[in-house]
Amino acid sequence: MQTILQQITAIDGVIGSTIYNDQGKILAAACPLILDEKQLGTAAGTILDCLHALQISQTMSSMELRFSEGRLIVRPLIGAFISVLCSKNVNTSMVNITLNLALRKLEQLVPKPGAAPVVAATTASGTEGMMLRIAHLQKGDVSSSFDQLGMVAVSQATAKHISNFFGKSSKKFKVITDAGGGGVFPVMIINDVEMQYDNALVVGPGIERKLKVEEGAKITIELA
Numbered sequence: 001m002q003t004i005l006q007q008i009t010a011i012d013g014v015i016g017s018t019i020y021n022d023q024g025k026i027l028a029a030a031c032p033l034i035l036d037e038k039q040l041g042t043a044a045g046t047i048l049d050c051l052h053a054l055q056i057s058q059t060m061s062s063m064e065l066r067f068s069e070g071r072l073i074v075r076p077l078i079g080a081f082i083s084v085l086c087s088k089n090v091n092t093s094m095v096n097i098t099l100n101l102a103l104r105k106l107e108q109l110v111p112k113p114g115a116a117p118v119v120a121a122t123t124a125s126g127t128e129g130m131m132l133r134i135a136h137l138q139k140g141d142v143s144s145s146f147d148q149l150g151m152v153a154v155s156q157a158t159a160k161h162i163s164n165f166f167g168k169s170s171k172k173f174k175v176i177t178d179a180g181g182g183g184v185f186p187v188m189i190i191n192d193v194e195m196q197y198d199n200a201l202v203v204g205p206g207i208e209r210k211l212k213v214e215e216g217a218k219i220t221i222e223l224a
Contacts, residue, residue, distance in 0.1 A: 001109045003157045003198050004102050005030035010157075011098060013090030015070070019106065020044040021080045027110065031085075047074060047083060064092075075099055080110045101194055129176065129220035130165050132158070134208070135200035136215045152185045153202040155192035161199065162221070170223035175201065177211055177219050184224045 005017045009030040016031030024045040026037055051060065051074075065072040066088075073084045073095060082103075084095060137153070152173060154162065163169040176182040190202065201219060203211065213219060 001028035001106060002030065003161050004105060004109075004195060006160060007157045007195060008084060008095070008098055008102060011090070011094055013087045014095060015085040015087060017082060017084045018044065019077070019080055019082045019110065020048075021110075022048065024048050027080060044081075044083070047072075047081070051081075062096075073099070075103060077103065077110050078107055080106075082106065105195060105198070129174075129222040130162060131218055131220050132199055132201045134211075134213045134215055134217045134219060135197050135202045136208070137202055137204040148206075150185060150207065151188045152207055153188040153190045153197075154200070155195075155197040155202075156189055157192065157195070158197065158199055159187075159189050166223050168223065172224035173201070174222040174224040175211060175219055176222070177213055177217070179212065181212055182219070183210065 001019055005019065005028055008014060008017045016029070016035065018029040018031060018040050019027045020041070021027060024041055026040050026044060029035075029037070029040055031040065051063070056063075060074075060076055063074040065074070068088070070088050071086050071090070071092075073086065073092075075082050075084075082099070084099065086092075086095060132154075152175065159169070170187070172184055172186050174182065174184050185207065190197070192198075201221065203213075208214075211219070
């Protein structure tokens, strides 16, 4: 969820975004540091009070609150809500298009009542690496030379997540498979408008054969 919120917040004019359940508990947030979890929780509670007072919490598809210096867009999820705080000059069409794409994934990531929290990326047991899933390279996403150059790829959001995880970035990843295989590969950053490569290492047919992995397989990466 955090990765998706970071993609939304990266839109020009978006100040921050939060996801909270129907009790007002913050599930994820990508907001300026000046806003702590208590303040975000208070804001979420106020929004929920407004929705309940208007008796639209179960039927609302979207709500936009406008202020002199900004606006707040609220969208419902199953058992939760997402709020996006924007400046007054934000491109609302861009925000809404991004939200429409993001909501499909967020519906799957929001913890169901009584379920264990979803962890986007975890360290692999016994290593200091970061665990990702393997994703196939989709035709047209990057140039045809990608696989010929022996490269792997990650989306911009995943690259930022990796940088935060390790505290630094690198132009090469060491990839380790569950079977103990792997290798060191140069990394390409790709645009992922539809957010299909969140927390994924994107590989072409050549690298896939070399690693002996299939789409969806879990691998561990380390900075090389």
